Amino acid sequence: MRIDLITIFPEFFSVLDVSLLGKARQAELVQTRVHDLRDYAAFKADGSPDVHRTVDDAPFGGGAGMVMKPDVWGKAIDDVLEPGGVLVIPSPAGTLFTQALAADLATAPQLVFACGRYEGIDARVAEHYAAAGHRVLEVSLGDYVLNGGEVAAFAMTEAVTRLIPGFMGNAQSIVEESHADGLLEYPSYTRPATWRGHDVPDILLSGHHARIEEWRHEQQLQRTRTRRPDLLPPEG
Numbered sequence: 001m002r003i004d005l006i007t008i009f010p011e012f013f014s015v016l017d018v019s020l021l022g023k024a025r026q027a028e029l030v031q032t033r034v035h036d037l038r039d040y041a042a043f044k045a046d047g048s049p050d051v052h053r054t055v056d057d058a059p060f061g062g063g064a065g066m067v068m069k070p071d072v073w074g075k076a077i078d079d080v081l082e083p084g085g086v087l088v089i090p091s092p093a094g095t096l097f098t099q100a101l102a103a104d105l106a107t108a109p110q111l112v113f114a115c116g117r118y119e120g121i122d123a124r125v126a127e128h129y130a131a132a133g134h135r136v137l138e139v140s141l142g143d144y145v146l147n148g149g150e151v152a153a154f155a156m157t158e159a160v161t162r163l164i165p166g167f168m169g170n171a172q173s174i175v176e177e178s179h180a181d182g183l184l185e186y187p188s189y190t191r192p193a194t195w196r197g198h199d200v201p202d203i204l205l206s207g208h209h210a211r212i213e214e215w216r217h218e219q220q221l222q223r224t225r226t227r228r229p230d231l232l233p234p235e236g
C-alpha cells in the first residue's frame with residue numbers, strides 16, 4: 001500500500017520514519033510519501049508567480065477564518081492520487097472513523113490524506129474527485145475540533161497500517177483487541193500477582209481456559225455496557 005499525505009506542515013510527518021510504521025515501511029508493506037501543499041501554490045490561477053505561495057482565502061458568504069483554495073488542492077491531488085486510490089479528508093464534519101473503516105481502508109492500494117488547516121478545504125474539492133469516480137471520504141475521529149487534519153491523518157494511518165497482513169508480528173493480538181468483535185477489550189494483568197495490595201482476579205491464575213474465556217467475555221460486555229452502550233447490539 002502507498003500512503004500519501006498532503007499538508008502545509010510536511011515536517012509533522014517525519015515521525016513516520018521512527019514509529020511502528022517505520023518497520024512496515026522497511027518491510028515494503030507500506031510506502032509513505034509526504035507532499036508540501038505550498039509546492040502547488042507557486043503560481044496563481046492566472047499563471048503569474050505567487051511569491052507568497054498562498055493556499056487560503058476569505059470564505060464566500062462571510063464568516064470567520066479562511067478557507068483553503070480549491071485550485072491549489074486540485075493541482076496537488078491531481079499529481080498524487082492514483083487510479084483506485086482513496087481520497088481521505090480528515091474533518092470534524094466527517095463520518096466517524098471506526099475499526100471497521102480502518103479494516104476497509106487497509107485493503108486499498110493507495111490512501112491520499114488531504115490535511116486541511118484553517119476552516120478546512122473548499123467543498124468543491126471533495127465533490128470534484130467524487131464526480132471523477134474516486135472514493136472520497138470525509139472522516140472524523142470524534143466530536144472535537146483540532147487545528148488541522150494532520151493529527152487525525154496520522155492516527156488513521158497507524159490504525160490502518162497495523163491491519164495490513166504481515167505488518168503486526170502477532171496477528172492473534174489484532175483479532176482480540178478492542179472493537180475487533182464489536183465490544184471493548186477485557187482488562188489485562190501481568191506479574192506481580194499482588195501489587196500495592198491489589199490482587200489479579202483468581203480466575204486468571206486458575207488455568208481453566210474455558211472459564212477464563214467466559215470471564216473475559218463477561219468483562220467485555222460489562223465494560224461495553226458501562227462505557228460504550230452505543231456499541232451494544234440493539235435488544236432483541
Ligand SMILES: NCc1ccc(-c2ccccc2)nc1
Nearest residue numbers: 090091116141142146148149
Ligand atoms: N475529528 C477530528 C478532526 C479532524 C480534522 C479537523 C480539522 C480541523 C481544522 C481544519 C481541518 C481539519 N479537526 C478535527
